[in-house]
Amino acid sequence: MYSQAPKKHLVFSTAYDPSTDQVLDWMAAMGGQFIRKNTNDQYIEREDTVLPVSAQAEDRRYASIWFRKISGLPRQxxxxxxxxxxxxxxxxxxxxxxxxxxxxxxxxxxxxxxxxFQAGRILSPYEAIRLNKLVVLNLAASIGLDVPKTLITKRRKILERFRAECPEGVINKSISEHLFFDGPAPDIKRYANYTEEITDRMIRTMPETFDLSLFQEKLDKDFEIRTFYLEGRCHSMAIFSQDNERTSLDFRRYDKSNPNRLANFSLPGAHEALIARLMGLLGLNTGSLDLIQTRNGRMAFLEVNPAGQFGMVSVPCNYGLEKQIASYLINGNES
Incomplete structure (x- = not known):
């Protein structure tokens, strides 16, 4: 038996994450005591660990834990x-x-x-946040969510057959996580891989075999949907990325000179129930999900990111998600 319940809250994040900053501001305003550990620092390797580690050790017990972002150290x-x-x-x-x-x-x-680490409440459990995109897509399809036709291949002939089954075309995206890296100094630029359309001409010029790649049917998109899921509730926003050619395939190619129109959106109850079921099967109680509403009425599921940005949904839609998260961590509710 513990002598007393722990009062402090533990947050794992990364440096320069504005969403974490805002949640912690709310926690401070609510009188919460918290410790923040930035996982892209080398503090962990400066902490000596002696086994066995007791689950009752004071430095391992917290009122709540939030695994906001887990980042590996820079490659060395x-x-x-x-x-x-x-x-x-x-x-x-x-x-x-x-x-x-x-x-x-x-x-x-x-x-x-x-x-x-031990806590009565854990947001984004560590063992659940390392998702395999392919496992998620397969699971989503198995419970009834509409998942775009997807192919993983390294052979051009197979891709040609797949293209014939996709009337709107074919796109290519990462099998795992998106790639980001910075260019050399002094004029440092950030590079990233985005979703790209694979044209028929590109397919014809491909070698017979290439590195293992993921292809999906291109959807006739009406608008995109970003949903932030928190403890059984969906907070959704429509993104009208089709209004701008630059963002039509991937809204992350953001155009600051011509921003996408954003609007509050409510998912159909059946879709919210399926999302709740999917998150439960994945062991997640929070995360950001991407969906597409097509012009012919499909609502297709794309992916879930346990550490996805939610400020872009919270502010335009006035959801106050930062306050809701702080309240959950401190009180166990979102009010």
């Missing part, structure tokens, strides 16, 4: 010539392999570290 070549003996030519020849080994070692520790 942990092994280099300076760490190896002069005779270790085999190591020198296989440094990439051994660096991957060290990364696996660190991941095993991180998995244990994050799951060693």
């Amino acid at each position: 070549d942990w092994l280099s010539g300076v760490h190896l003996s002069e005779a270790a030519e085999a190591f020198q020849a296989n440094l990439p392999y051994f660096n991957q080994y060290v990364e696996r070692e660190r991941k095993t520790f991180y998995d244990f570290y994050y799951q060693s």
Whole structure:
């Protein structure tokens, strides 16, 4: 038995995440005591961990925990010539392999570290936030959500057959997470991969085989829907990205000179029930979901991101999601 219930709240996030800042501002206004740990810092590796870790240890028990964002540390070549003996030519020849080994070692520790904390309420449980996009799509389809036709292949002939089944065309997107990286200094630019249409001409010029890639049918989009799910409730927004050619395939190609029109939106009750069921099966109590409303009446499910941005839904639609999250973490409700 614990001597007393813990009072502090623990938030794992990253530096420079405005949504986290705003939630913590609300928690402070409500009188909550919290600790924030930015997971893109190296603080974890400065904390010595001795096993076994008691679940009753004071530094492991909190009133609530929010796994807002879990970010790996910047990629490093942990092994280099300076760490190896002069005779270790085999190591020198296989440094990439051994660096991957060290990364696996660190991941095993991180998995244990994050799951060693205890709380009465956990928002975005750590063991559930590392999603496999393909597993999610398959599960969504199995419970009745409309999922676009999807193909994963490395053969042009198979892609050609798939294209023949998709009257609106074919798009390509990441199999896993989106890629972001910064260019070299001094004129640093940020690069990212976006959803792209794969034209018939592109298919004809492809080699017979290529790297494993994901293709989906292109939908005749009317508008996009971003839904923020929190403890059984859906807060949705329509994004009229089709009004701008730049954002028509992927609204993340944002055009500040001609912003997309945004509007409050209510999902049909049947879709909200399916989303709640999907999130329950995934073990998630919060996350951002993307859907598409087509011109012929389909409402297609695209993906769920446990750490997706919600400020873009909260502010335009006046949902006050930051306050709702703070209230849930402190009081166990969203009021």
